[in-house]
Amino acid sequence: MNTHPTLLESGIDAHPDSLDDEALEEKARSILDDYEEGLLAAWRERFGTLRAQGLATDSLDDVAVAAANAAIDELLFDMDSSAEGTIDDRGRVERATAPGAESTVLVDEIAARVLRTGGTVRAARHDEMVEGSPVAATLRFPLEQMAT
Known part of the structure; x- marks a missing residue:
């Protein structure tokens, strides 16, 4: 008999x-x-419900803005995404045409910002992502409330 809380x-x-x-x-x-x-299916279901309420997005640009404004509750990101660029303090994304010293992997930067603001981050395979986007996030408050 085991009562450990993480026993499956x-x-x-x-x-x-x-x-x-x-x-x-x-x-x-x-x-x-x-x-x-099962966890991912439940997350996707919750994501769909929250998106209908304006509290979730899978737009990279919107997720970057939300991360810059500490608005992300949970982030799902494509662990194999390698798109590079920069994200400014307001969350505006500038995509790089080629990797360079001034750029970073965009999903890595977003994930780091989410972690710094107390959000939850989960990596997923590309085929597990929502509608093929490299990111999907549930939000603490609607995007319209964020300063851009």
Whole structure:
């Protein structure tokens, strides 16, 4: 019996000694993948509801403005996104045509700003993103309330 708060409902229904390392890893990864998939599906559902209320966006430009204004509650970002550019103090994005010393990976900069303001950040694979955007965010308050 285990009452640890992060114990998952699903488990491996075999004694660990009865499985080789590969089989044990495969079963564990399958359980974790299913768990993460469920979390992401719930997040997407919440995102859709909040977007209908003006409290979520998947526009990179809007997410950058929201991050600059400490307005992001939760950020989902494409961990493989490599688009570079700069983001000023107001959140205005200037995309770089090529990587350089003055630019940074845009989603990394946005994620750092969200973390600095107490928001939650979650990395996802490209095919798990909302409508193909490299970012999606739920907001603490509507974009219209932000100074641009």
